[in-house]
Amino acid sequence: MFGSLLIIVVGSLALSQSNALSVGPVTIPDNILAPLVPSTPPTTVQPPQLPTVPLLPPSPLFAFNKVKSGLVASDSLTNEVKNKEQLLANQNYWHYGGSAQVLNAPYDIFKDSQGFHVGVQSLANGDWAGFYGVSPNTDASLFHAVISTDRRAIPSNFYNNGLYVQTAASSNVNYVTCFADTGTAGTVWAILAAIGNTGGATDFKTLWFDPSADQPLTKDCTIITNGSNYLKVYLDGVKVYEDSTLNLQMPGPFNAFLEPQTSYAGEMQYGTYKDYYAASSETVKVTNTPPFSAKVRLVDSTMHVLAEAPVVSDSASLTIGQYHMPLSAFIKVYDSNEIELASTPSPIGIYGGDTYQVKLNFIP
Numbered sequence: 001m002f003g004s005l006l007i008i009v010v011g012s013l014a015l016s017q018s019n020a021l022s023v024g025p026v027t028i029p030d031n032i033l034a035p036l037v038p039s040t041p042p043t044t045v046q047p048p049q050l051p052t053v054p055l056l057p058p059s060p061l062f063a064f065n066k067v068k069s070g071l072v073a074s075d076s077l078t079n080e081v082k083n084k085e086q087l088l089a090n091q092n093y094w095h096y097g098g099s100a101q102v103l104n105a106p107y108d109i110f111k112d113s114q115g116f117h118v119g120v121q122s123l124a125n126g127d128w129a130g131f132y133g134v135s136p137n138t139d140a141s142l143f144h145a146v147i148s149t150d151r152r153a154i155p156s157n158f159y160n161n162g163l164y165v166q167t168a169a170s171s172n173v174n175y176v177t178c179f180a181d182t183g184t185a186g187t188v189w190a191i192l193a194a195i196g197n198t199g200g201a202t203d204f205k206t207l208w209f210d211p212s213a214d215q216p217l218t219k220d221c222t223i224i225t226n227g228s229n230y231l232k233v234y235l236d237g238v239k240v241y242e243d244s245t246l247n248l249q250m251p252g253p254f255n256a257f258l259e260p261q262t263s264y265a266g267e268m269q270y271g272t273y274k275d276y277y278a279a280s281s282e283t284v285k286v287t288n289t290p291p292f293s294a295k296v297r298l299v300d301s302t303m304h305v306l307a308e309a310p311v312v313s314d315s316a317s318l319t320i321g322q323y324h325m326p327l328s329a330f331i332k333v334y335d336s337n338e339i340e341l342a343s344t345p346s347p348i349g350i351y352g353g354d355t356y357q358v359k360l361n362f363i364p
Contacts, residue, residue, distance in 0.1 A: 003103040026360035050305035051333070053297065053340075061288060062342035063361050064331055070284075070353015071326075072140040074277040077116040084109050098259065099129035103130035106268060114147070115274035116204040116258065123158050130261030133273075137168040137253040140278035141224060142321060142352050145258060148218040149180040157263040158183045161271035165223050167250040173201045174250045175257075178221040178233055181209075182269075188212075189219055191233050191241045195249050208233070208241040220275075224321055227252050230284070237322050250294050275324075280353030282321030286331060288357045289314050290335060294336040298329040301347050323353045333358065 001357030020261035029282050075093060085107050090095060100107035108119035109131065120131045145163045173196035177306020180187050194201035207266055222234040227250035232242040256278065260271035286296045289311050296316035297308040307318040319328050333342040343359055 003005070008025035008271050008350045014124075017089075018238075023214075028152055039237070050308060052303045053299055055275050061361055062333075062358050063142040063329065064286075064342070064344050064356045064357055066283075066354060067287075067357045068353070068355035069353075070351040072138055072278040072279045072353075073135065076112065076276045077276055078113050080111055082111045087111065094133040094135065095129070096127070096133055099261075100129040103127075103129055107131040108270075109133070109346075112197060114357070115146075115272045117272050118260050118269050119208045119268040119270040120234065120260050120262050122263050125265045127265075128261055128263045130259055130294055132257045133276070134258075135256040137254050137255060138278055140280055141226060142222065143224075143254075143256050144220075144222045144275065144277050144279075144325070145273050146218065146275045147178070147184060147258075149181065149211060149260075150216060150217070150270040150272070151187075152214075153184055153265055154182055154188050154264045156302060158264075159260065159262040159264055159269050161260040161269075163221050163223060163273075165225060165250075165261060166255050166257060167227060168253045169251040171198045172196055172249070173198075174248065175201070176223060176225055176231055176248065176250070178219075178223055178235070180217070186213060187215055187217060189235060190216060191231075191349045193231070193246065193248060195247075204298055207231070207243070210240075211291045220324070222282075222321055225250070227254065230240065232321065234322050237324075239322060262302050265299070267338070277325060277351075279325060280354040283317045283319050284350055284352065285315060285317050285355040286333070286358065287315040287355060289316065289333050290341045290358060292335045293341060294332050295334050296328065297332045298333065300329055320350065327351075331356060 034295045036039055052163060057082050097111060097202045103123060105123045106121040108115050116133060118131055120129050122129045143165050147162055151163045159182040161236060162177045164175050164177040166175035168185045176193045177193055180189050188209055191207045193205045193207055196202045224232040227248055229246050230244045231246055234241055258273040262269050293311040295310050298318055300306055307320055309316040309318045329350055330347050331344045334340055334342055
C-alpha cells in the first residue's frame with residue numbers, strides 16, 4: 001500500500017540565537033527522493049525480559065547521593081493556554097518561525113491542556129510551507145517528544161510532522177528526524193538524516209520506515225545522537241534504529257525543532273506536541289559502589305527489573321533511553337551471589353545522564 005509513498009522533508013535552517021528564525025525552511029523539490037520500496041520489513045528490537053527481585057529493607061550502611069543531573073530541559077507543553085498572538089508576543093524557551101511566515105502562507109500555533117499545536121497550509125498544491133517551535137542551543141544528546149498528526153490521509157501532495165534535531169554549530173542544514181509522513185495512501189512513520197548547505201538540505205537518507213497500514217497517528221519518539229556517527233531512535237519505547245557508522249556532519253550544540261510541513265493547499269493541517277525533554281545521555285551512572293559489588297539494577301515499584309549493568313572499576317552504567325523520563329525506580333546494588341548490598345529507600349526520579357554516588361551513611 002505504501003511502497004510508492006514519497007517522503008519529503010523540508011530542512012529547517014540552523015540559526016544563531018541572535019538572528020533566530022528570521023529565515024524559514026527552504027523548500028525541497030518533490031523529485032529529490034526516489035520512491036521508497038523497502039526490500040525487507042522494518043526491524044525493531046525488543047528489550048530482554050529481566051527478572052523480579054524481592055523487596056528488602058535498605059541497608060543502613062549505604063546511601064546514594066546524586067552528584068550530577070542529566071536533565072537539560074523539560075516542558076510538558078500542556079501547562080498553559082495561549083493563542084497564536086500570545087505565543088508570538090512572548091517567546092521564552094521556544095522561538096517560532098518558518099517558511100509559512102516568510103511566504104505569507106496560512107499558519108497557526110496555540111497551546112492548551114492537549115499540547116503545543118502547530119498548523120500550516122500551503123499556498124498552492126506542490127509548494128511547501130512549514131512552521132515550527134525551536135529550542136535554544138543545547139548540548140543534550142537525547143531528545144524526546146510525543147508527536148501527533150491530525151489525519152490519516154490527505155487528498156493530494158504530502159504532509160510531514162516530526163521532531164528534528166539539527167546542528168546549531170554550523171549554518172549548514174544537517175539534521176536527523178523522527179516524523180510522520182502523510183499522503184494520499186495514508187500515514188507512515190520514518191527516521192531520516194539530511195545533509196545540506198546554508199541554502200537548505202540537499203542529501204537525504206531514509207534510515208528506517210514502517211510501510212504497514214493503519215499506523216497510529218501518535219508516537220512517542222526519543223532521538224539519541226552524538227551528531228557525528230551515532231544515532232539511536234526509540235518509537236513508543238521500542239528501539240527501531242541504531243547505527244554508529246553514520247556520517248551525520250552535525251556538530252553540537254543542537255537545536256530541537258517541533259515542526260509540521262505541507263505541500264497540500266486544501267486546508268490547514270495540525271501537528272501536536274507534548275512531553276518534550278532533553279537529557280545529556282541515555283545512561284545512568286552509579287559510582288563508588290561497595291566492596292564485592294557485581295551489578296547494579298534499576299527496579300520499579302512492583303520489583304520488576306528495568307535495567308541492569310555489571311560493576312566495572314566500582315561503577316556501572318545503565319541504559320534507560322527506552323523509558324519515559326524521569327524514570328521512577330529504586331537503585332539497587334548486588335554482589336555476585338545476588339545479595340543486595342545497597343538500595344535507595346524508595347523509587348526516585350531518574351534522567352539519562354544522572355550520576356549517583358554510593359556513600360557510607362556514617363561519613364558526611
